Amino acid sequence: MAVERTTDWRTAQPFSVDALDPYYYDIILQNLLNALEKLPKSIDPKALFVGPTNTRNTMVMSLFYSKFYGIGRDERMKIANFYNKILRSYSPKDPFCRKGTNRIYTEKTLRGIVKKTRWVAADGEAPRELGKLSASLAALVYSLYTDASPSLSGEFHGPYDVSKRFGRGHILFVRDYFDLKPIDLWEHAKKYRYKQVVVYAVYKNVKMWCDFYGNFTPNKDLKSNLAYYSVTADGKPLSGPKKIKALSEYIGGLTLQQMNRINKMNLEETKRKFMETESLQYKSVFRLAGFDWRPTPSMIKRIKNKRLIKGFGVWGQNRILTEKDLKYFRKIMDPRTELYYKPRVKIS
Amino acid sequence: MKTVLKGTPASHGRAEGRVVVVRSQKDFKKVSEGSIVVTKHTDPSMILIMQKAAAIITDQGGLTSHAAVVSREMGTPCIVGTKVGTKKLKDGDLVEVDAVKGTVIVK
Numbered sequence: 001m002a003v004e005r006t007t008d009w010r011t012a013q014p015f016s017v018d019a020l021d022p023y024y025y026d027i028i029l030q031n032l033l034n035a036l037e038k039l040p041k042s043i044d045p046k047a048l049f050v051g052p053t054n055t056r057n058t059m060v061m062s063l064f065y066s067k068f069y070g071i072g073r074d075e076r077m078k079i080a081n082f083y084n085k086i087l088r089s090y091s092p093k094d095p096f097c098r099k100g101t102n103r104i105y106t107e108k109t110l111r112g113i114v115k116k117t118r119w120v121a122a123d124g125e126a127p128r129e130l131g132k133l134s135a136s137l138a139a140l141v142y143s144l145y146t147d148a149s150p151s152l153s154g155e156f157h158g159p160y161d162v163s164k165r166f167g168r169g170h171i172l173f174v175r176d177y178f179d180l181k182p183i184d185l186w187e188h189a190k191k192y193r194y195k196q197v198v199v200y201a202v203y204k205n206v207k208m209w210c211d212f213y214g215n216f217t218p219n220k221d222l223k224s225n226l227a228y229y230s231v232t233a234d235g236k237p238l239s240g241p242k243k244i245k246a247l248s249e250y251i252g253g254l255t256l257q258q259m260n261r262i263n264k265m266n267l268e269e270t271k272r273k274f275m276e277t278e279s280l281q282y283k284s285v286f287r288l289a290g291f292d293w294r295p296t297p298s299m300i301k302r303i304k305n306k307r308l309i310k311g312f313g314v315w316g317q318n319r320i321l322t323e324k325d326l327k328y329f330r331k332i333m334d335p336r337t338e339l340y341y342k343p344r345v346k347i348s
Numbered sequence: 349m350k351t352v353l354k355g356t357p358a359s360h361g362r363a364e365g366r367v368v369v370v371r372s373q374k375d376f377k378k379v380s381e382g383s384i385v386v387t388k389h390t391d392p393s394m395i396l397i398m399q400k401a402a403a404i405i406t407d408q409g410g411l412t413s414h415a416a417v418v419s420r421e422m423g424t425p426c427i428v429g430t431k432v433g434t435k436k437l438k439d440g441d442l443v444e445v446d447a448v449k450g451t452v453i454v455k
Contacts, residue, residue: 010391011406011413127423132399134421139395142414215412221360223423252395281382 010148014262014270017061017278018313020346023306024275025065032062032282033075035289036082045089046286050179051155052090052104053214055156056097058281059083060212061337064313067332068341082182098208100167102157102216105174114165114172117200118237122226126243131223133231133244134199136251137177142289143258144182144189148277154178159208166202170227173208173216175199185273185281188261192254194233197247202228268289271303312343349444352437353373353405353452356414360448361425363403364455367441369434370397384416384443386433390415398424403445405452427452 010016039048049055062083066076087095094101104112120126141153154177162172181195204227207219231238231247237248265273275295283293331339352427368378368388379385379397390398398404398418402425406415409428419426425447427433437443437452444453 011409011415013391131422135399135418136395138414138418139392143392211412213412215417217411220421221423222420227420252399255392255395259391263393332400 013142014146014274015308016313017148019059019308019310020274020303021065021208021278022068022309022312022343023302024295025061026069027302028279028282029062029069029071029079029298029314030077031286031291035282035285035291036078038289039285040224040288043288044137045086047288048086050152050282050284052087052095052102052156052157053242054149054281055083055086055090056212056214057089057151059150062279063333066335067339068343070340073335080335087190087194097210097212097214100211101159101318102155102210102214102295103160104157104179105160109329110162110172111162113200114162114210117230118239119200119202119228119230120239122229126229127223127226129244129248130199130201130226130229130231133248133251134175134305136248136255137175137180137197138201140180140251140255140258141177143255143262144180144186145277146274148274149281151214151275152179152182152280156214158210158216159203162202166227168202169205170202171206171208173201173203175201184279184283185277186258193250196232196234196249198232201226201232204303247272267308268304271306271308272300275299275303309347311345312347349453349455351451352454353427353433355405355427355430355433355450355452356411357447357450358409358411358413358428359404359410359419359422359424359426361403361423363425363445364404365443365445367439367443369437370394378439384445385427387436388434388450389413390418398422403427403447405430405445407433414424421425440441445453 039223062079066079090104139149145152155173158173159171162170176198178196181189181192183190206225209217232245279293279295286293331337332341351363365382365384367386368383370385370407376397379400381400383403384403385397385401386405389406404415404424406428407430409415413428415426418426425445427450442455444455445454
């Protein structure tokens, strides 16, 4: 989990997850354990979360809080095995991104995508406009889902070797923003023009490394190493710098409106929205088990008029973690150990 | 010329330009094409000024912060976690940003 070392939680928006989660995550965990008893055995594991990145994110929270709340070993193992099964169904070769990949296309799907996609050579203004579009999309996602759960919006996946089609050293990287209209969270989003935007980018001689949380780090500048690209909006191709620029501006406008909306919310409203966003991650699991995904009345009561917690988590010490912190964190995250998490601050 | 800031290179590249320190939305209008944006940390409302910036420098943030992710997408040089960027630099400073080494030099 090298990302723990590279993350500064002070920049999390509107606040770090551990500022609120300790008040109510035991209720989510109990609901999850109840849901595990009720889920149909025949269910496709991929139907339970929106994607592997979101699955890994919720896995971390579930395992960590099961140690904080002192949940027993058998139940912890049930939770761990549940997530493990889902992640292996998505990506059997690298379920936890230890090899730096997040590949969800099968060979057959990849061949189909490469063959059917209308590829455009990345010349002139295209790399710059595509970079702006990707940045605008990332900003819209943060404004809609905040740091509570940006992975609900989509999946970044790859890198895929596409050298057979494009020549030696070419990789495909896919940014699939599959939910830019989260109407469960924001009713006004139903007016948004597009639900899904997919950016297919083929880079030459670039290496991409994916961490456990779905953050991709390239070893070279993406803009100058982009070779081919394709953009689709709700399934329709949208290629050419002018069309991409127009989409980018539209997305940028939505982001500003959304940020203004967020900035007008008071702390109580912000806390409630944050909790809703986190709860939305479990929507499919709970629904398939016959429960509602929305925060329960007790969860709402737990956060009402409560202060934001400071310095709770291993990650919440307002600094980049040391090697010693990470070692401790790994032990806490291991469901087999009996090491329980004891925060330095009091939760009340 | 001396190195006044060090931080974590989050999006590789080099740039030179005039500093604009952004402390609130009121400062957005100061940013023009090619500005070196210096701020505590970025948020989504800053997307348009980030698109204009020649480089981005933040006090806080790691390789997975908003500033880092957005800068990498745009290919804009970015140094995060300088701790004191907004204190040491001021509007109009001519700086050389080396987002490979993670250094900022005032010229």
